[in-house]
Amino acid sequence: MSDRSPFPDRRHGDPPWDVPSWSDPVVARATGALGGPLGRFAVVGGAGLAGVAAALVALGTIALSLGVWRSGHCLMKGWNTPDQFWRACYSDLPVVHVSSPLAERALPWVGEGAATGTAPLAGAVMWLLARVSPAAGDGVAAQQWIFTLWALVCVPLVAVAVLALVSLSPGAPWRAAHLAASPVLVLLAHVSTDLLGVTLMVLGLWAWRRDRPWVCGLLLGAALLVRPFPLLLLAAILLVGVRRGQTLPALQALVGTVLGALVVLLPLVTLQPESLSAAQLWWGQPAGYGALQMIPRLLGSTVPTWVTTAVAVTGWVVALVVGFRASRRPELDVEQVTALMLLVVALTAASVSVQSGLWVLPFLATAAIRWAEHLLWALAEGLVFLTTWLHIAFASDPGRGLPGDAYALTVVLRAAAWAWILWRVGTRPAPQVVAQRPMPTSTPARTVSPS
Structure with a gap:
């Protein structure tokens, strides 16, 4: 379907921004509960x-x-x-x-x-x-x-x-x-509490776009203390920033990230040094729920924990290489490079918990992704959400729970969905930021010539 509105505003010209119920068939159908798609003579953007x-x-x-x-x-x-x-x-x-x-x-x-x-x-x-x-x-x-x-x-x-x-x-x-x-x-x-980290990461991206690298770094530093995914955004900022001649702002974001993490960590470590235990466990934990690395264990095989850790670390290294190569493509921006790196990390991680899907949402929101694509990915997320709990409960009641081989299939399907949606985001050229056009007026001014 064309991106052009099938219902142009005949009175006031083009609307100041894209109208989803005109350009996305899924949204057009979903708005039926609210009275249907926006009408052809509606004034779009009147409220700004x-x-x-x-x-x-x-x-x-x-x-x-x-x-x-x-x-x-x-x-x-x-x-x-x-x-x-x-x-x-x-x-x-x-x-x-x-x-x-x-x-x-x-x-x-x-x-x-x-x-x-x-x-x-x-x-x-x-x-x-x-x-x-x-x-x-x-x-x-x-x-x-x-x-x-x-x-x-x-x-x-x-x-x-x-x-x-x-x-x-x-x-x-x-x-x-x-x-x-x-x-x-x-x-x-x-x-x-992952939603807190997601919000901090989005604000960090916003600060980078507004040429506030120090603020960006402080926010990303706090966000990575919820989950390490914001490190990928920081890496993309460094790679893309150097490519575009923004080396100093990128380094400021890096230093700001360290400072932001220290602002949170120093008081906690002073009170309880054990607050760093999560990072210590990461190095020696077996494969966890949602990860492709867990599949051998689900099928009855044993994988040494050092192998799991080595694969996860290798995944981060490969992600940086992928990010470096992607950053050389001028049509890709920070969000696209981050999405490609996140794809690699997710496929090689020691654990991809059910709530990890929240970290994908900002990248869908900054890309020109159709809702049909979003909902297909969300279907896989919902499937793993349900089957993870059923597999955990399998130990309590095997008759009602989900065995390991069936759960392994849903993990593979979810990994495929992540790879597909993140590839779509990461390889699609960055959407152009179009300035908001002036709001339409109800009646054009009439010019009266002097008599």
């Missing part, structure tokens, strides 16, 4: 970018509300094993809270049930939630409060990410719906 942003924030809030509704059983009954897996409502926050020192409002890395694999910023956020929660201890009330507080925090996180994405693409602001209205957001936003 602020109107688009407000609509997208509302969509994001609805998606988050559906995520809370999806977790309703656990929210009412508590996060109990294996019930939380049968109901597909597992969440790190309430589970880690009641099983670690967080239940006593202490930092989570030392003590009975210490959450040694928790990332530094994720643990700090869960500790802050525990401090403000009215309920302490390991009861259902404490779980309910922690989950509810995180659900409330998710709303401004999505709003800020949406505003940044709209600002990044003023000529196509509705692309931010790939984050705000994604089914993946419904499934994954409340599973862990």
Whole structure:
């Protein structure tokens, strides 16, 4: 289908930005519940970018509300094993809270049930939630409060990410719906604190686009303390920046990243040096859920942990090589180079948890991806989301759970979906940032010649 609007505004010329219900058949059909596609004589852009942003924030809030509704059983009954897996409502926050020192409002890395694999910023956020929660201890009330507080925090996180994405693409602001209205957001936003890292990464990209490399680095430094994926964006900034003669800003972003990480790490390490335990475990952990490296174990074979670690490290090295080669193509920008590197890292990682899909959404939102492509990828994400819990519950009830060979098939399908969608993003030329055209007026001014 042509990118040109099938319903041109006959009164006011071309609209100031792309209208999804005119150019994307999936969106056109989906808008049936809202009265159908925008009409041919509608005034597009009358409310400006602020109107688009407000609509997208509302969509994001609805998606988050559906995520809370999806977790309703656990929210009412508590996060109990294996019930939380049968109901597909597992969440790190309430589970880690009641099983670690967080239940006593202490930092989570030392003590009975210490959450040694928790990332530094994720643990700090869960500790802050525990401090403000009215309920302490390991009861259902404490779980309910922690989950509810995180659900409330998710709303401004999505709003800020949406505003940044709209600002990044003023000529196509509705692309931010790939984050705000994604089914993946419904499934994954409340599973862990990854949404915080995703928002920080989006803000870091926004700061880089606004020629604020120090701010970009500080934000990326904090984001990588949730998950290491932002390091790929930093690498892309360095590679593309050097190619475009922006070596100094790229180095400033690098130094800012170190400083941003230290701002968070130094207080935590001073209080609890064990807050670095997640990085220490990364080097010696066996293959985990969602990773292609886990397939031999699912099929009954044993792979030494050093092999798993070596493959993961090799994947990062290969990703940097891929990023270097991609950065030499002038039509590819920071987002495209990052997507290609993320593809390699995901296929070779020791673990690709269910919530990792959140980190793909910003790259879909900055690319000219069709919703049909997005939904195909989201289908694979949803399949692994459900089968991961069923496979974990297999140990409790093999008659109801999913055996390893069946789970291995879904992992392969998901890896193929990641490879396909990230390749689509990474090899597609960077969309041109089109300046917003002036808003149309209702009636053109009439010139009166003097008599």
